[in-house]
Amino acid sequence: MSRPPVVTGIGVVAPNGLGTAEYWSATCAGVSGIREAHKFDATQYPSRMTGEVVDFDAKEHLPSRLLPQTDHMTRLALVAADEALADAGVTQDTYPVLDMGVVTASTAGGYEFGQRELEKIWRSGPDHVSAYQSFAWFYAVNTGQISIRHGFRGPSGVVVSDQAGGLDAIGQARRQLRRGSKVIVSGGVDGSICPWGWVAHIAGGRMSTAGDPSAAYLPFDERAAGHVPAEGGAILVLEDAEAATARGAKVYGEIAGYAATFDPRPGSDRGPTLRRAIVNALRDAGMDSGEIDVVFADGAAIPDLDRVEADAIAAVFGPNAVPVTAPKTMVGRMFAGAGPVDVAAALLAIRDGVIPPTVNVRPARRYPIEIVIGEPRRAPVRAAVVIARGYGGFNSVIVVRAAGNT
Template sequence: MTAVVTGIGVTAPNGLGVEAYWKAALDGKGGLGPLTRFDATQYPTRIAGEVDGFDAAEHLPSRLIPQTDHMTRLALKAADEALADAAVDTAALDEYGMGVITGASGGGVEFGHRELQNLWSKGKEYVSAYQSFAWFYAVNTGQISIRHGLRGPSGVLVTDQASGIDALGHARRQLRRGTGLVVSGGVDGALCPWGWVAQIATGELSRVDDPERAYLPFSAEASGYVPGEGGALLVVEEAEAARARGAHQVYGEIAGYAATLDPKPGSGRPPGLERA
């Protein structure tokens, strides 16, 4: 069994769509800047990666807007692009032979923040019925599955920054079990006061206000991480199934997958990653 990538969709702070994102990458253009989604002047961290120029109403049916968090709207846009890029006609394939596996570090916390604010300030009558699922970390998988009729094996992984990569590993696993196609990757976003305070509490956020210096992960001057929103979704297919449906491109192969955890610092145990 060979797992190949046939479609890509991106919603990122430095590019909405694959073409814009790839150009920004080639130009060395970052996506960090002062946080504008809410007033962050009283917080110790004020820099974030926001997806600029994204108007959900331009990309999604109006019925989806009130029932989705900003994070999920970005995920739906990325899934649409990935499936279009792969030229997949989902109506022509077995709906139970296609699945969705996404990664997340949290969920639709902006939606949840707003509804909890309504509850506390106005009362339970003002809380949206969509709060029952719009905040949930598995909601991206569910909404993509419903929108495109992908009713095969699906799931979600919550493994923080590793979620997107882990999701692709599990997508490959489903292909090995007989699923023909999986939409997989990670899209997240927690740029709201609730999500912001939760991340500040870790003590690991950068407090540098210069977007060019706030995130320096491989430098002695590193001061922490900077939250962002968005992500990428891929169409992953079994190679023979992709050829059978006439897939016109293959970006690459997922040749294998493994995951480990390093031991607690100071434990005296060796790192989980073995070096050749």
């Protein structure tokens, strides 16, 4: 059997750090990027807290010709992809362009762009709507723009499964590498922090209404009452292991296992399937639960969902038997971008031997898991499990492992 694909490049855009180094430094220091919305006046809405990528000026990072045709979300994705590819040392000439592709995930598409064009329709009529609206809003636009910018013509696609989508995209990228591709750029970046997107988030019924940023997103806490929507995500360069070794690439780790399940409809006599997803991902990696050093939790901050996740983790690993962390408490829920950011954090935890903390949370005793709170924990990390769950029943799990640690 061929070796699992490896990650050779990481690019992160997050509310607490633009760029991988800045994000990781802030995360290990417990610095939060959750704050009151500043892109629009949110005082008229019941929910006001967001995770926004502040101080981001697309003109400083991208050519001017791209700006009229791209949504804010896509600009963030392009910047993350640029960083990841530079980090990996991969260019259009590294491999044949048909052996390099792009698979990303998206939850909402280009909401800000779409809102601007709707406003033009209402104000001036359809003749004033940008022709770029035809694709700038689309779920697949990040994949398309990344592949065009870097000249990759290999297998590409997009996955839409809400917050689970980022991990599903990485799983699909792994399949393409097993089929013979050399490089697949993968991950997810989302961004829908605008009035149109905000109303859609509120309609989901899971947003926090807390007015204090430090109390707005508290998974596994008795005070948990919803999440904080956020923008951002991570783009990773996944590479065939043999090809990466041959060119002497730096390797962060390998995507050792992946699995996805779907929960039954509400009211069914069948239970949640997250536990099965974790077990299947470990089986796919050829690993036992005792070989996992940390779990990066989804952290819904909805009591019923937190209970399902805590019970699934405890059932697989044992009660309080493995450290669990949810660093997304510092950034909010980035939807399709959330899982890839946690994968990036897991890879950096392996590199640096540190488990990032969960901030602001006072773990409730009824959850049988050990949550790393307050401060980062120094510990050898050889393998990690990353969990992501999407609205409506999506469950995805990835096992990240130090390269060669089979």
